Amino acid sequence: MSTTPDLAAAPKPSLGQPAPMESPLKRIPFTKATEERIGWLSTWMMVAAILELIAGAANVVTMFVPKFNLSHGLSAVLSILIGVWLLQAAGAFKKVVTSDTADQMYLVQGFSKLRLVFLLKSVLIIIMLAFVCAMVLIVMAVGLIQGMNR
Amino acid sequence: MSTDVSMSRIPFHPEDERMIASMSVWMRFIGIFTIVGGFLTLFVALLLIALFSTVQHFEQTELRQFYAQLSEGWPLLLGIAILVLAVSGMTIWAGGALHQAGEDFKLVASTDVADQFYLARGLDRLRLFFKLEVLKAGLGVVLAVLFAALVMTTQLVAQ
Numbered sequence: 001m002s003t004t005p006d007l008a009a010a011p012k013p014s015l016g017q018p019a020p021m022e023s024p025l026k027r028i029p030f031t032k033a034t035e036e037r038i039g040w041l042s043t044w045m046m047v048a049a050i051l052e053l054i055a056g057a058a059n060v061v062t063m064f065v066p067k068f069n070l071s072h073g074l075s076a077v078l079s080i081l082i083g084v085w086l087l088q089a090a091g092a093f094k095k096v097v098t099s100d101t102a103d104q105m106y107l108v109q110g111f112s113k114l115r116l117v118f119l120l121k122s123v124l125i126i127i128m129l130a131f132v133c134a135m136v137l138i139v140m141a142v143g144l145i146q147g148m149n150r
Numbered sequence: 151m152s153t154d155v156s157m158s159r160i161p162f163h164p165e166d167e168r169m170i171a172s173m174s175v176w177m178r179f180i181g182i183f184t185i186v187g188g189f190l191t192l193f194v195a196l197l198l199i200a201l202f203s204t205v206q207h208f209e210q211t212e213l214r215q216f217y218a219q220l221s222e223g224w225p226l227l228l229g230i231a232i233l234v235l236a237v238s239g240m241t242i243w244a245g246g247a248l249h250q251a252g253e254d255f256k257l258v259a260s261t262d263v264a265d266q267f268y269l270a271r272g273l274d275r276l277r278l279f280f281k282l283e284v285l286k287a288g289l290g291v292v293l294a295v296l297f298a299a300l301v302m303t304t305q306l307v308a309q
Contacts, residue, residue, distance in 0.1 A: 022161035023161075024161070024163070025160060025161065028157065028160060028266060028269075029156070029157065029266075030266070030270060031270075034270040034273075034274075037270075037273065037274045037277055038273050038277075040277050040281075041273055041274075041276055041277035041280065044277060044280035044281045044283075044284055045280050047280075047284045048280050048283055048284050048287075051284065051287050093273075104160060104161075104162070107269075108162070108163075108166045108169070111166075111169060111170055111173055111255075112169055114173060114276075115169055115170075115172060115173035115176065118173060118176035118177050118179075118180055119172075119173075119176050121176075121180055122176045122179050122180055125179075125180065125183050
């Protein structure tokens with residue numbers, strides 16, 4: 001197997017012409033140590049995904065016991081979504097290490113799933129921060145009004 | 151198969167580069183938030199430890215009674231304190247790793263200097279982040295068990 005990157009053989013675009021679309025690399029020449037680390041990344045990600053799924057299942061149970069609780073249902077959906085996306089990302093990164101058929105495509109697949117995980121978590125953090133800010137503002141406003149009434 | 155050739159440029163599609171750049175933004179955001187959360191946890195834990203060590207000098211007898219009950223389970227309390235400090239330290243470390251991984255992926259998307267190097271480094275930092283997250287979850291379970299044992303001990307002493 002050639003170790004030269006596929007890029008070297010790619011034709012260079014001439015001036016004034018748009019660059020031709022390059023095909024994704026079948027193989028990215030990672031070193032043995034890097035491949036091992038990516039393998040471990042996939043393993044830890046998979047464990048994190050399983051923990052998220054367990055948390056989701058626990059929330060499904062506590063949604064109905066002792067009485068119906070919608071917030072637990074919402075938590076369950078979010079945990080299961082994150083767990084499934086993490087599992088898919090872990091699977092894609094595993095394929096980068098175990099195969100040399102479409103490394104770049106699998107990397108992009110893994111990143112797109114990871115992006116969803118981090119995007120969802122960020123949105124939740126932003127909502128939580130907005131909620132905290134709103135509560136602080138309400139408490140301050142109530143205090144101000146009470147102070148003015150005295 | 152592995153080799154020593156490192157690519158300066160991996161020909162990601164412009165759409166994929168945008169996706170990686172977007173992912174790096176959210177990773178850095180969560181990284182910073184995690185670091186702040188870790189420091190807050192550390193601060194609250196240290197505050198509680200300081201409060202606990204001075205509560206015996208308080209005027210209120212109820213508080214001193216509570217202190218006496220808690221003191222019966224001091225090995226558990228010590229374990230909880232150590233674990234909380236460890237978890238907050240790990241949280242700060244994990245946040246730093248995630249933020250740095252985000253920086254690496256941003257470089258992959260925005261430069262064509264050492265794509266493969268940045269990619270490998272970013273993935274390695276991401277591995278550290280997930281490893282710490284899993285370890286934190288494990289410590290969280292241990293913390294819950296210790297806390298339950300402390301509550302039971304306190305109740306037993308109260309009876």
